Amino acid sequence: MKKEPLSILVIHGPNLNLLGTREPEIYGTQTLADIDSDLKKKGEKLGFRVETFQSNHEGAIIDKIQQAATNICGLIINPAAYTHTSVAIRDALQMLDLPVVEIHLSNIYQREPFRHKSLIAPAITGQIAGFGAHGYLLALDAVISLIR
Numbered sequence: 001m002k003k004e005p006l007s008i009l010v011i012h013g014p015n016l017n018l019l020g021t022r023e024p025e026i027y028g029t030q031t032l033a034d035i036d037s038d039l040k041k042k043g044e045k046l047g048f049r050v051e052t053f054q055s056n057h058e059g060a061i062i063d064k065i066q067q068a069a070t071n072i073c074g075l076i077i078n079p080a081a082y083t084h085t086s087v088a089i090r091d092a093l094q095m096l097d098l099p100v101v102e103i104h105l106s107n108i109y110q111r112e113p114f115r116h117k118s119l120i121a122p123a124i125t126g127q128i129a130g131f132g133a134h135g136y137l138l139a140l141d142a143v144i145s146l147i148r
């Protein structure tokens, strides 16, 4: 019987579908499609299936986390603005028993004070911030090393 590769889910929060089209000085020039494609290629090389998902809706992100919980071995999430507001996403992440990496393109601690607080951070394994799109690849390395 052919063995399915282990799956890692990557969730992108609100407005990240606009990456590469505005504010390149903060978020870089790569589009979300570029980032997703790089993640899938790297995952495949390392023997993992990478699934990507973007939503502008808090409930849709929570549904995705709940549905994926039993099928994935690791999660990478950029909750975008929900980082600073969403108790509901934090509660959903808290229920997972697998490595979860929170990633931010920008260094949220160098920005406006309201971005310094992540409500998500207590529910995750670790956080990567400030490395632009490359941070997603660092997050993938981190999740895979935690799985292994």
Ligand code: CA2
Binding pocket: 014, 015, 016, 018, 019, 020, 021, 022, 023, 027, 078, 079, 080, 081, 082, 083, 103, 104, 105, 106, 107, 108, 115
């Ligand atoms: O640095 C990050 O990755 C953030 O999660 C991005 C969020 C922001 O609210 C967080 O504080 C930090 C914003 C994502 C908005 O994405 C855009 C992309 C292109 C153009 C405009 C917004």
